[in-house]
Amino acid sequence: xxYPQQQPAFSAATGEPPLWAPFYGATFQQAVQRFxxxxxxxxxxxxxxxxxxxxxxxxxxxxxxxxxxxAGMTTTASGAAALGxxxxxxxxxxxxxxxxxxxxxxxxxxxxxxxxxLSALLILVVLVPFLGGxxxxxxxxxxxxxxxxxxxxxxxx
Numbered sequence: 001x002x003y004p005q006q007q008p009a010f011s012a013a014t015g016e017p018p019l020w021a022p023f024y025g026a027t028f029q030q031a032v033q034r035f036x037x038x039x040x041x042x043x044x045x046x047x048x049x050x051x052x053x054x055x056x057x058x059x060x061x062x063x064x065x066x067x068x069x070x071a072g073m074t075t076t077a078s079g080a081a082a083l084g085x086x087x088x089x090x091x092x093x094x095x096x097x098x099x100x101x102x103x104x105x106x107x108x109x110x111x112x113x114x115x116x117x118l119s120a121l122l123i124l125v126v127l128v129p130f131l132g133g134x135x136x137x138x139x140x141x142x143x144x145x146x147x148x149x150x151x152x153x154x155x156x157x
Contacts, residue, residue: 019155020044022046022111023049023050024049025049027049028053028057032053032054035108040104040107041107042110043114045144046114050108054108058105066090068086068090068093069090071090072086072089073086109136111151112140113139113140115148116139116148117145118139122136
């Protein structure tokens with residue numbers, strides 16, 4: 001009687017877990033790569049390192065775009081601020097960045113909540129003024145919960 005072999009948890013070539021599994025201890029580069037590889041994957045889990053490295057990248061890009069927009073502002077003779085060409089470029093970059101990252105950011109947040117063994121529907125708590133964002137922050141900081149494995153869907157990728 002022959003039993004099917006189980007797939008190893010980590011790829012022997014890269015030392016990384018498969019994409020369906022959370023990557024605990026992911027480096028900066030690995031977290032960013034996984035963010036884009038799992039562009040619209042709302043199932044599964046994401047480790048704290050995957051989530052917070054991406055949060056750092058997103059924050060840094062946001063600062064750079066704000067600097068571009070601020071540097072592009074001009075003032076009129078009366079002292080009022082006006083949009084210059086640099087500000088328009090910054091606004092265009094901000095829109096492109098926002099549209100390119102909104103879906104994968106929500107997917108990553110859903111996977112992070114799954115790792116804590118919470119429903120992704122808790123993303124909607126952010127709609128509660130003031131305290132909703134704080135509650136969501138606390139949920140993303142929580143450590144992994146082994147019961148979150150119920151959200152895993154092992155696949156071939």
